[in-house]
Amino acid sequence: MNNQIDTLCTESWSCFKAYDIRGRVGEELNEQKAYAIARAYAEVVKPKQVVVGADIRLSSKAMKAAVCRGLVDHGVDVIDLGMSGTEEVYFAVQHWQLDGGIEITASHNPADYNGMKLVGRDARPIGENNGLSDIHKVAVQGHFDNCLPQGEKLTKGCLSEYVSYLVSFINPDNIKPLTIVTNAGNGAAGHAIDAIESQLASLGVPITFIKIHHEADGHFPNGVPNPMLPENRAATTQAVIEHQADFGLAWDGDFDRCFFFDEKGQFIEGYYIVGLLAEAFALRQQGAKVIHDPRLYWNTTDILASSGGQPILAKAGHTYIKQMMREHDAVYGGEMSAHHYFRDFAYCDSGMIPWLLVAELLCVKSMSLSEAVEKRILAYPSSGEINSHIAEPHKVLSKVKAHYSRDAVSIDESDGISIEFEKWRFNLRPSNTEPLVRLNVESRGCQSLMEEKTTELLSFLDR
Template sequence: MGEFLSAFKAYDVRGRIPDELNDDIAYAIGRAYADYLKPQSVVIGYDIRLTSHTLSQALARGLQEGGADVIDIGQCGTEEVYFATSHLQVDGGICVTASHNPKDYNGMKFVREQSKPISGDTGLKDIERIAHQRSWQDSERQGSYRQQDTRPAYIQHLLEYVDTSKLKPLKIVCNAGNGGAGAVIDAIESQLPFEWIKVHHQADGEFPNGVPNPLLEENRAPTIEAIQAHQADLGIAWDGDFDRCFFFDGSGAFVEGYYIVGLLAEAFLHKHPAASIVHDPRLVWNTAELVESMGGQAIQSKTGHAFIKERMRKEDAVYGGEMSAHHYFRDFAYCDSGMIPWLLVAELISVSGKSLGQLVQERTERFPCSGEINSRLQDAKATLAAVEQHFADQAVSVDHTDGLSMTFEQWRFNLRASNTEPVVRLNVESRADQALMQEKTDYLLALMANA
């Protein structure tokens, strides 16, 4: 039964079909989830992958035999399971998805009541142990099963984030990457004044145009070409389960997620003066300056959805953003959404009269950044220690909230080991000095290669 151990990760389940994840394992996970959480009722949904529906049925069977009533919301994005769990006030939710992994993978993301995350520190290891040992207790009751369409309520909720009367008739390129986002755009477009140019719009688990992961540069060309061909105002692309969205300006340039965090913080502070905004520690200067200049409170949290959500709850923060294109919203049960961000950005463009390019250009020049650079290293811990020692006598401050952050007068960097793969991730930013940022980035990469 060693296959269980390989599919369970730090935050979720992800594995290759059928050796690491199959219907039998999905059933066992359902039984284990029901045994551990003892939920009365659980929402399930599934993404557009070819194996997702049958896995979700096996999962449902396990949940029901474990005594839980199952509410199946059908094919959806991960955030629709988060929404339905809190909207229907049930005890938990599970989405069958492998997001942007290759097409022969699948997985699951789990929440408990109020859509609170279940990850390694908060029950996922217990669920793994119970499933692995098949040590669940027999349930006295068989749970029921019903299907429910929560999408209309979800669409209604999305529209509450913007004043639709202020939206201008923007021309928007959207690229769902043959994932699940297209169906939501189709459901919401009649209520918005936008003209849509739809690229790779139809859901297709064969991924005929490559795995839906807009972070890969080779996947960006179709979006960029459509923006330029149609002279669109902006472009949006999503990953497969659309909990992350990525932006392109009217010229087709990719906008770093870091600057989107600042824009969304600004959007929320217009609506909620003096609110708290949570951000990750990789790149911070732009967000902190924007939030503080508008009278808000910028709060740094460790990277990762479980940490951000927990910190947001603690601080009652209205919005939390990670430069990796995860955006979290208090009114969305503190969960991440790939739909709310573009609505807010479109509203900002409409109200400010500035293009997305103009909105971010000023911030990009003020705080140029390297973007996240991944390096595969034998010994991440030793490398971080060597880098810290190298700069120890020059740094103004050193922070270990998440990996290693070192700050100097005119530049700073964050270097952290990935939670999910054998790489370290480097981010560098400077104060209005592109050349310095580039020079320090090159220097650090060389230092790490020789450490």
């Protein structure tokens, strides 16, 4: 045991990020570290019962087993959810009123990565400012009490209850005949899609599903499930066109993010889906509070101004969004990265609720997805998120600020740097999970200006 402690103390723990744990398997994260993190989680959070799930990555099963061992050895009772998406862990914590949950996942990262998303009671996220730093410290030290009574481990699922709750977000009678392409990316989403399909069919909801890359396969034969990458969108686009579908959907590996394609097969930036859902909630509830991130938001704030909603700015990242939602009792929160959060889903993000709401909205309005967003895209054209590998991101941000601040209308540094001008604005921020700088640019009704400024900024980053 002492040798293990010495090894843990001397190894790199770069897998700890701002709001989760993520790293290359074998180099930054392994089963020994996973065990230590589970013990540290138990020591810091002091739970009695915890649910553990895992995505489909090849390392996830062994990593989950190590986490379960760590929890049980610390006297915690564990419910093993099996292969699941992150939101299934969130749901299970709330549904069973457990003390916490851990999902083994690296989401959209390359296949040789893995990680963990940690939550406490009520599915409250655990980030660096509310426990993750303490867990990091305890895990590195590796000093654990091995005389504790063993916890018990139970394998149990709640897929049926989870799907029934998802479907409760819509009125099934509003759904008209639809054909929807679903691309699970060979990640964890397939079983949830199948269960939703079965539930909707039992209610007589006329939706036909065209499933591609559906089977869970940790080898990711069609590429890592990351629809943010343009090269990963072609299969969904082709299937939508081939089957004349009403829209298409694609998910990342743990399906907490949902990406939309319109009936023409065109990818819809998550930014415009945020606006669509923000409007829907604001029209349902006058004065509804909606949380948005600083990367792109002119469209969202404009929509809320005209529909009676109240926009509230929060740092990007699920721990920050969820914290602000709880503080303000916001009904909905949206990030342009395709994370959508719902007060009635324990303030958590879901990759399944958004498309159910959008499907209902399109049917009620008798319009296509392209019709629902095209005016907003023209009003606020955006670059989408562009990632650049930068050795010293904070130095670059300082140079950008010095160069662009002279004529700026406003400058905000709450999350990276956001600089606003009369006709355009941009946000540049370091990634919290990867060695990247992320750029987003938008303008007021001028595609050419947005493109010009995007090119200009990218050129500046390359210097």
